[in-house]
Amino acid sequence: MSTQVIAEEASRVEGRSPSRMAWERLTKDRTAKVSATVVLIFICLSVFAPLFAWLTKDTPNAFHPETLDSAMGALPIGKLGGVSGDHWFGVEPQTGRDLFLRFVYGARTSLSIALAATFVATVIGVVIGLVSGFFGGKIDQFLSRLMEIVLAFPSILFALAITPVLEDVLIGRGLQAGNGTRIPVIIMVLATFGWPYIARIVRGQVISLREREFVDAARALGASKFHLIFKQILPNLWAPILVTIALNIPTMITAEAALTFLGAGVMAPLSDWGAMLLSSVAFYEVDPMYTAIPGFALFFLVLAFNLLGDSVRDALDPKSSR
Amino acid sequence: MMKLGRKTGSVIAAFALCAGVVVAVPSASAATEFAGPAPAVKGATKGGTLNIFDQSDFEHLDPARNYVGGALDFYRFFTRALLNYRTYEGKTELLPDLAADMGTASENATVWTFKLRPNVKWEDGSTITCADIKYGTMRSYADDVLKGGTTYAKDFLDNPGNYKGPYIQPSADLPSITCSPKGDSITYKLSQPVPYFQSIVAYGSFAPIKKSKDTGANYDNKPFSSGPYKIQTYNRGKDLTLIRNAQWDPKTDPTRWNYPDKIVLKFGADQAVIENGLISDSGLYKTAMSLDTELVAGLSKVVGVAKYKNRFLQYQSPYSRHYLINMDTVTDVNVRKAIQCAIDYNTVILAAGGSNVGSPSNSMIPSSLSNAYRKFDICGRDVTKKPEAQTAAAKDFLSKATVKKTDLTVAFRDKGTEKARASAVGAALEAAGFKVTLKEYPVASYYTAIAVRGADEPDVIQGSWGYDWAAATGIVLALLDGRTMTKTDAKSNYSRQNDSAIQKLFEATDSMTDVKKSDKALGDIEQKTIQDLATVVPVYMQIANSIFGSKVGGVQADGGYGTTSPAAAYIKK
Numbered sequence: 001m002s003t004q005v006i007a008e009e010a011s012r013v014e015g016r017s018p019s020r021m022a023w024e025r026l027t028k029d030r031t032a033k034v035s036a037t038v039v040l041i042f043i044c045l046s047v048f049a050p051l052f053a054w055l056t057k058d059t060p061n062a063f064h065p066e067t068l069d070s071a072m073g074a075l076p077i078g079k080l081g082g083v084s085g086d087h088w089f090g091v092e093p094q095t096g097r098d099l100f101l102r103f104v105y106g107a108r109t110s111l112s113i114a115l116a117a118t119f120v121a122t123v124i125g126v127v128i129g130l131v132s133g134f135f136g137g138k139i140d141q142f143l144s145r146l147m148e149i150v151l152a153f154p155s156i157l158f159a160l161a162i163t164p165v166l167e168d169v170l171i172g173r174g175l176q177a178g179n180g181t182r183i184p185v186i187i188m189v190l191a192t193f194g195w196p197y198i199a200r201i202v203r204g205q206v207i208s209l210r211e212r213e214f215v216d217a218a219r220a221l222g223a224s225k226f227h228l229i230f231k232q233i234l235p236n237l238w239a240p241i242l243v244t245i246a247l248n249i250p251t252m253i254t255a256e257a258a259l260t261f262l263g264a265g266v267m268a269p270l271s272d273w274g275a276m277l278l279s280s281v282a283f284y285e286v287d288p289m290y291t292a293i294p295g296f297a298l299f300f301l302v303l304a305f306n307l308l309g310d311s312v313r314d315a316l317d318p319k320s321s322r
Numbered sequence: 323m324m325k326l327g328r329k330t331g332s333v334i335a336a337f338a339l340c341a342g343v344v345v346a347v348p349s350a351s352a353a354t355e356f357a358g359p360a361p362a363v364k365g366a367t368k369g370g371t372l373n374i375f376d377q378s379d380f381e382h383l384d385p386a387r388n389y390v391g392g393a394l395d396f397y398r399f400f401t402r403a404l405l406n407y408r409t410y411e412g413k414t415e416l417l418p419d420l421a422a423d424m425g426t427a428s429e430n431a432t433v434w435t436f437k438l439r440p441n442v443k444w445e446d447g448s449t450i451t452c453a454d455i456k457y458g459t460m461r462s463y464a465d466d467v468l469k470g471g472t473t474y475a476k477d478f479l480d481n482p483g484n485y486k487g488p489y490i491q492p493s494a495d496l497p498s499i500t501c502s503p504k505g506d507s508i509t510y511k512l513s514q515p516v517p518y519f520q521s522i523v524a525y526g527s528f529a530p531i532k533k534s535k536d537t538g539a540n541y542d543n544k545p546f547s548s549g550p551y552k553i554q555t556y557n558r559g560k561d562l563t564l565i566r567n568a569q570w571d572p573k574t575d576p577t578r579w580n581y582p583d584k585i586v587l588k589f590g591a592d593q594a595v596i597e598n599g600l601i602s603d604s605g606l607y608k609t610a611m612s613l614d615t616e617l618v619a620g621l622s623k624v625v626g627v628a629k630y631k632n633r634f635l636q637y638q639s640p641y642s643r644h645y646l647i648n649m650d651t652v653t654d655v656n657v658r659k660a661i662q663c664a665i666d667y668n669t670v671i672l673a674a675g676g677s678n679v680g681s682p683s684n685s686m687i688p689s690s691l692s693n694a695y696r697k698f699d700i701c702g703r704d705v706t707k708k709p710e711a712q713t714a715a716a717k718d719f720l721s722k723a724t725v726k727k728t729d730l731t732v733a734f735r736d737k738g739t740e741k742a743r744a745s746a747v748g749a750a751l752e753a754a755g756f757k758v759t760l761k762e763y764p765v766a767s768y769y770t771a772i773a774v775r776g777a778d779e780p781d782v783i784q785g786s787w788g789y790d791w792a793a794a795t796g797i798v799l800a801l802l803d804g805r806t807m808t809k810t811d812a813k814s815n816y817s818r819q820n821d822s823a824i825q826k827l828f829e830a831t832d833s834m835t836d837v838k839k840s841d842k843a844l845g846d847i848e849q850k851t852i853q854d855l856a857t858v859v860p861v862y863m864q865i866a867n868s869i870f871g872s873k874v875g876g877v878q879a880d881g882g883y884g885t886t887s888p889a890a891a892y893i894k895k
Contacts, residue, residue, distance in 0.1 A: 061749050065668040073621035074676035093619070094673045094742045177731070178759040263736075268760050269745045279742075282594030282619040 022239075025315040032311035038304035042297075046107035053101055056086070060105040060271045064096030073286075081289030089293055093283050103293055105271040107301075113266075114252035117187045121194030121252075122245055126237070128195065129202025134210055134229050144203070147196040155193040156258055163189055163264040179270050186265060190255055197251075198244045205240050209233050239316040246309030250302040257298055273298055356418045359572035360579055361410060363876050363890045370893025372582040372874065373610035375596045377737055378765040379559045379589040384541040385526030386462040387470040389814075390769070391641070391788050392613045394526070395883040398578065399564055399585065400445075400547035402530070404436055404455070404508075404523040407882025408577040409889070414881025416520060417577050420450060420530065420548075424520060431515040431835060436523070437507045443569040444532055445547040452501035452508050454530035460496045462527035463487035465811075467538050470770055472790075473806060473813060475527040480513045489538065517835045521791040524882070550580035559766070562587040581876065581892035593738045594619060600869045603633075609893050611870035611877055613886065618675040618739055621867060625678055635868045635877060636678075640884040641788040642686040643674070644860040645747065646801075646817040651781050652730075656723035658856035661730070661782060663701035663716035664754035665747055667709030670861050673742035680862030682709050686787055687797055687848060688863060693841035694794035696849045700859070716754035731759050733780035735768045744784055751782075773812040783816050786864070788884045793837055794844035801858075802851055803828050817857040824851060 016024075026032050045052075053059055067082050068074045074094045076082030081090035081099070089099035132143035166185045167177075175181045209215065210233065218232050259265040260274030268275065276294040284291045380393040385401050388394055398406065406419035418424055421436040428435070442450045462468065462475045464487030480498040485491065498511040516522065535546040544553055550572075551564035564585040572580070591599075596615040599607040601623060617624055617634075624630045645665065647658045667682045674680050682705045689695045697704075701712045720726065730751060734744035741762065748758040761780055763771050772783050789796035800806065804820030805828070806813040827847050834840040851857045868886040870877045873894045880887035 061745075061752070063666070063669040063672075063746055063749050065666075065672050068672050068676070069622075070672060070676040071678060072625070072676065073617075073619060073678065074672040074674075075619075075622050094675065094739065095669070095746065096672065176759070177761060267762070268741055269748055281592070282597070285598070286619060286622055 022315045026311060029311045029315065031307050032315070035304040035307040035311065038300060039308055042107055042301050042304075043111065045104045046111050049101070049104040049108050052104055056098070056101065058086075058098050058101055060097060060101040061269050062097065064091060064098070067091045067096045068093070075283070075286055081287045083289070090287075090289050092279070093287050093290060099290070099293055102271040102276060103273075103297060106273045106276055106294065107297070109266055109270060109272040110253055110256055110274070113183060113186055113190070113256045114249055117190035117194060117252045117256070118245060118248050120187060120191035121248065122198055122241065124191060125195035125198025125244075126202050126234075126241060129199040130206055130229055130234065130237075132199065133203040133206025134225070134233065136207075140203075143199075147199050150193065150196045153193065156255070156262070159189045159193065159255070159259055160262055160264045163259070179267050182265075182267055186256065186259060190252055190259075193255075194248060194252060197248060198241070201240050201244050202237060205237055206233055209236055243309060243313040243316065246305065246312050250305040250309075253298070253305070254302055257294075356422065356424075356576055357573060358575040360408060360576050363410075363579060363581070363892065365894075366579070366581050366876055366890070366892040367895055368581050368892070369583050369895075370581075370873075371584040371586055371609060372888060372891055372893060373606050373871075374585065374587040374888065375591055375599065375607075375610055375612050376587060376589050376614045377591060377593060377596065378614065379562075381766055381769065382470055382542050383545050384468065384471075385458065385529035385531070385545070386464075386468045387542065388526045389471050391883045392885045395880050395885050395887050395889065396613060397545070398549060398889065399551040400545060400549040400553065400567070401526070402442070402450070402548040402575070403525070404528055405520055406524050406577040407880070409878055409881040409887065412878075416524065416882075419524075419575065419577050420455065421523075425523070427517070427519070431517045431519065432512045433509065434512070434519050434523075435507055435509040438505070439574050440506065441571075442548070442574050443571070444535075445552045445567050445569050447569055448532070450530050450532075450548055452505040454532050455508055455528070456496070456499045456501060457488070457533050457536075458529050458531040459499055459527055460485070460488055461531055461536060463496070464489050465808075466490065469811075472525045472527055474522045474525055477806075478512045478514065478516050478519070478522065480511045488533075488536075514832055515835055517837070518791065518793065518795065521796075525790070550575075550578050551585060559589055561589065579876075579890050579892075581890075585888070597869075600871065601630075603872050608871040609873045611874055611886070611888060611891065612868070613888065615738065616679075616886075617867040617869055618679065620869075621675055621678055624869060625867075630869065633870050633872055633874070635866070635870070635879065635886060637866050637879040639788065639864040639866040639879075640688050640690075640792075641786050641864040641866075642683065642688070642797075642860055643670075643680065643743075643784075643786045643862050643864055644686055644858055646783045646785050646858055647856065648779055648781050648783065648816075648818055649820070649855070649857055650775070650818045651779050652727055654723045654725040654727065655854075655856055656719045657725070657727050659701070660716040660719035660723070660754060661751065661756075662852075662856050662859045663712040663719060664751050664756070665859050665861065666711035666750040667705055667861055669711075669746035669750060670743050671709070673746040674739050674862070678865060678867060680864055682706050683860050683863045685848060685852070686801065686858065686860045687794055687845060688789070691789075691792060691794060691841060691845075693838050694798075694845035694848075696845050698849050698853060700852065711750045711753065713750075713754050720755055727781070728755065729757050729759070730781045731761050732782045732784065733761050733763060733768075733772050734784040735765045736762050737765050740784060747782065747784070772816060773814075775807070775810050775812050775818070785816055794841045794848070795831075798844040798848050799828070802848065819851060819855065819857050821851075821855055824855065 069077045076091045083090045087098050092099055128143055132140045163185055170181050171177050215232055257274035260272050261278045265274050266272045273294040280291040381390055382388045383397050402420050404421045405416055408415055408417050422439045423437045425434050425436040444450055459475045463485055467489050485494055485496045500509045532546055547567050550570045552567040554563040554565045556562045593615055596612050597620040601620050624634055647661055652658050671680045684698055684700050684705050687695045701715055732744050732748055734740040744760050748760050751758045800814040802819045804825050806815045812818050831840050831843045874891055875894050876890040876892045878887055
């Protein structure tokens with residue numbers, strides 16, 4: 001072949017970076033595409049919740065007494081729990097609040113708390129995992145024991161117990177009672193029980209990375225420990241960190257819903273999937289739609305996140321054993 | 323649990339019960355026909371275990387601290403008093419219990435003497451003495467240790483020496499109570515004429531307590547029995563088991579029955595669990611009932627359906643559901659009027675369960691008390707005709723306020739439909755421009771917590787009240803008279819009402835011995851506090867909907883306490 005053709009061929013056969021290859025693997029994965037779409041739909045629903053409120057000229061907390069049958073225990077009038085053109089998902093028994101709006105605002109509450117808790121847990125987990133894995137020795141021993149102790153706690157029970165206590169402490173220091181104080185407490189508590197999962201994985205990765213040649217090379221060149229940790233090792237951790245984030249979000253969503261269901265979560269009247277589940281239990285026989293909505297929503301969202309997380313992990317490291 | 327108010331029963335009083343129950347109070351001179359036993363309940367058989375499933379434990383079983391309707395009815399299984407109510411076949415009477423007669427009044431109803439029955443025994447076989455009855459009342463003065471309960475003893479007994487209770491003054495005496503030398507009668511000297519004193523002695527501060535068994539604040543955990551049952555085990559918050567008390571002699575007691583062998587209470591299940599369990603009538607629920615759980619979500623399945631007819635009990639209860647506005651924290655009357663106008667009667671009643679659970683009412687006094695009940699407008703309209711929120715009027719009042727308090731805390735209990743109702747009020751208040759925080763309290767300490775003055779006081783309190791006896795003195799005095807309060811404890815005056823003009827009107831009723839006159843005066847006072855002071859927003863009068871297992875008989879609406887009662891219950895074979 002002529003040199004020009006060879007040169008053109010050469011430019012087309014480009015080297016692909018690992019991230020590029022991972023991305024291509026991900027986009028070829030059917031499961032990843034479907035689950036990513038589902039996750040995106042839920043995120044859009046929660047981000048655009050105020051838009052839906054504006055469209056339907058309603059709010060999630062507005063009572064609609066005319067949609068309820070007063071003589072029949074204040075249950076919604078009509079089939080499927082009051083589904084109609086005005087109320088796409090029907091209405092809540094006893095209050096008449098629009099369930100579609102409560103569903104999207106609930107998605108907002110549950111998702112934002114879960115994402116915030118995941119973020120905080122990730123930051124804590126990455127820092128502790130890095131320090132523990134890099135320094136080894138007594139520091140590693142101490143931090144590893146700490147991780148094990150936190151993991152050993154029955155987290156839901158403890159969260160149930162400690163949330164009101166923490167809240168009282170904060171209120172004692174002058175914060176207002178209400179969701180403004182309760183939500184940060186929930187995020188803190190969820191993050192406190194979530195960071196060890198991330199820390200352990202990060203620690204394992206750091207231990208395998210710190211003996212690699214590029215780290216040795218940097219060390220030989222006189223790099224400080226700080227440089228080694230944050231400029232050499234941390235950039236190579238993004239893959240496992242991404243995977244743990246994707247797999248931790250559904251755990252946080254479920255944990256937040258469980259906390260609210262058990263009474264230690266967000267306070268009324270803020271809409272939340274766990275709160276919807278809790279109030280719907282009394283009506284499951286006479287108005288099953290009311291239970292089905294948050295139940296199926298939680299199920300699909302958590303499933304989608306889990307599948308997406310698995311797909312991301314497969315894409316980033318196809319050699320990892322399932 | 324519903325809180326109970328006070329009772330007057332001078333001659334005949336009418337209750338707001340569907341069956342048209344009349345409380346008969348026999349005249350003081352009829353003495354001999356008060357022997358036990360109570361007349362047999364039709365079809366009742368002895369034996370079996372009655373199961374009771376409640377959402378929450380009782381706040382107090384100590385007679386000096388018990389002031390909640392369902393608990394007052396229930397604890398008669400092991401607590402006897404001087405006089406007591408008996409509801410039998412739809413009729414309610416006040417009868418001698420430990421007393422042998424209905425009491426004799428003298429000196430313009432400031433001195434009352436009751437003959438006592440001989441040979442009535444405690445659960446350990448010792449005799450219940452006049453000294454025990456006197457000690458029970460002396461102990462009720464100990465506010466420091468025994469928080470809660472009625473204040474009748476302190477309110478009405480003469481106390482020139484300022485007696486403070488046996489824990490602070492162990493050797494002091496309360497001279498206004500005297501026992502006859504043979505111990506066969508007891509005399510009370512009152513500080514003012516109280517023609518309805520007979521109704522008052524049915525209350526816990528006049529129940530006997532054996533001094534050697536007085537465990538102070540722990541008495542709640544194991545009251546010593548004088549009734550047909552005694553406590554076998556009591557795990558607070560979990561379960562309570564009553565077994566037969568062999569020392570109770572039915573011939574000395576015309577007010578009680580003892581059909582079941584055992585009564586087992588379990589606390590802690592959710593509203594939905596208990597409702598569905600009782601409707602399903604399976605397992606333990608076949609022989610069960612509930613004292614604090616009414617049908618709400620399950621109402622649509624049961625109302626009017628033939629197969630539940632025999633085990634469904636619906637009656638107009640004397641309990642009012644209302645909102646009290648804290649005058650100490652919401653000081654501007656215009657803000658309080660705005661709150662009154664903002665509340666939406668429709669959404670609150672729907673949140674409670676709809677028209678089968680309550681009917682809108684402008685007063686806390688039931689309409690059956692014809693001399694006291696007034697029909698008047700709230701926020702310029704008839705609440706039965708226009709129950710919707712008057713949001714425009716609310717905003718108007720709020721703009722006229724000088725001390726604009728727009729941040730409000732709404733207090734409610736963690737129970738049943740309370741959260742839904744509080745949410746309804748919260749939403750209605752927010753529509754009028756307020757910023758609302760809903761504050762949930764645990765059931766077991768609600769009434770104590772919301773009465774605390776000086777710290778953490780809620781602004782709007784979700785409350786309920788049933789009269790202690792069928793006259794306005796049983797409602798208005800306890801709920802609105804500023805004299806019940808202390809500096810740290812609002813007692814039952816949750817709205818902290820203490821307006822000087824209103825108090826003058828209250829003082830004028832002290833000397834009224836004629837029930838018609840006092841009913842009328844108190845009805846007027848209630849109207850003034852609602853319309854002019856805006857301290858209360860009455861919303862609805864409760865309709866009770868109870869369901870019980872198919873093997874339980876004898877469940878009735880108690881005319882004395884207005885609750886679904888296990889007193890005459892039996893297990894069908």
